[in-house]
Amino acid sequence: MKAAHGSVFKYGDNVDTDVIIPARYLNSSDPKELATHCMEDIDKDFVKNVKAGDIIVASKNFGCGSSREHAPLSIKASGVSCVIAETFARIFYRNSINIGLPIIECPEAAIAISAGDEVEVDFDSGVITDVTTGQKFQGQAFPPFMQKIIDCEGLVNYINQK
């Protein structure tokens, strides 16, 4: 069973890729280097406080804006184990699946979960548990085709196996 477990960083609507990773850092494509500036323009303390396994929870249209794969790459390299949102912008959604960053759409969880809560996500069942409050939510399951890409940990491995 694949799962995520960590404490929550919470953000609002329309978190765009320019605040996830500002373009002034796009002269690098090294995920580790990008991670040192992740979320910098929306939350200066994110990089300081994030621990391996932590979870980002946001409202609508997370990851809107540019197609820079550097955005999910920086989030993944910062140690985040899962992003939960009401909705994702479509390019960010695609990019996350393609690079193997687990993301789940779940409006109920995105609204109910608070910053700092301890949350568990079971990727097989799509169940999200707020350990702090005891609430459980059912996230949207991936279509089987996307699940295969996720199981291969990204599009490159999926293509190589095909």
Place this chain on the structure above:
Amino acid sequence: MGMTMTQKILAAHAGLESVTAGQLIEADLDLVLGNDITSPVAIHEIEKMNVDGVFHKDKIALVMDHFAPNKDIKSAQHCKCVREFACKNEISNYFDVGEMGIEHALLPEKGLTVAGDVIIGADSHTCTYGALGAFSTGVGSTDMAAGMATGKAWFKVPSAIKFNLTGKPAKWVSGKDIILHIIGMIGVDGALYKSMEFVGDGIQYLSMDDRLTIANMAIEAGGKNGIFPVDDLTRAYMKEHSTRPFVEYEADEDAVYDEEYTIDLSTLKPTVAFPHLPENTRTIDEVGDVAIDQVVIGSCTNGRMEDLRIAASIMKGKKCKKGLRVIVIPATQKIYLDAMEEGLIRTFIEAGAIVSTPTCGPCLGGYMGVMAEGERCVSTTNRNFVGRMGHVESEVYLASPAVAAASAITGKISGPDEVV
């Protein structure tokens, strides 16, 4: 069940008679695009794939436009990486300094995008080519890598929103005002995952440059693509620029749309998007007194010939407000030359503006117009997110070339009627 324009193009490229919204398909690609920021990541990924080279050396376009001419050593390393890849794989459509332009202005100009194509690009504004009746959409670097390797991409067939454009726009109302009005109406996620299909008798009044601007910003409403039907103007444009055969698609009469809007273009006014989202729109009579520090006229949204002509017609014989930095960026080398021959470059320079070689630089806060704390810019670009053009406390106001040019003269956000 009938299909939309987008669905018909996707069905044809997936070898299927028909498709329906939500269906997952694999489609053949006519063109795969990348730039100097996204391509290095894609090249890194393709090197991990068990493939021998690229699927087709003529169906890949690599454009060095974001941080080129290179702004620093790291961006020079990126361009070098792409240059070596292009050379090794004999990519015919590799555009470096001297030949390059801003990708979404360059590719249609070079005839690489035509009606009926399926195009992916590792740049979110790849949706621009919908103006020509193509399905084109932005993807990330890994999709670009897979596209370069296999010539295919997976898609979830989108549902669509229909925008019925009627009437003739007033004098200073351009494609930019129309798309800003639409984004203001439906919001930055109003078309999330969906096609935006533009139809109606109002389209006859929209130039190709207007249509390219409108399709370009479909992504700012969350759209997967924006698309126009093909008419005589589109055919003439494609015949002028391309030798490639094209296929025209029209939506079926019984195509299903999630939503339909009718917009009377004659009622629209010049429109400005206030910080920090493209949906924060106000018409020019509602903007109030907003003093500015910088004006940028250019980008994949508004750096084309008609944009420069409109801006120059407003600035001719006038001076930019003292203390204001006014940056004009023709989007391609051809546009630069044409603007020079028409005397537009002289108009800009005599007004006190600078004219730069083609680059995306300032639009994304890269270089060539980065802003300091507390500064405000009126820009013909496409995004006004927090920190987009520089300091996290700077502000971007999105507008048409006409509004940007008028604001360059007055030093505050102004409509063209204030200065002409």
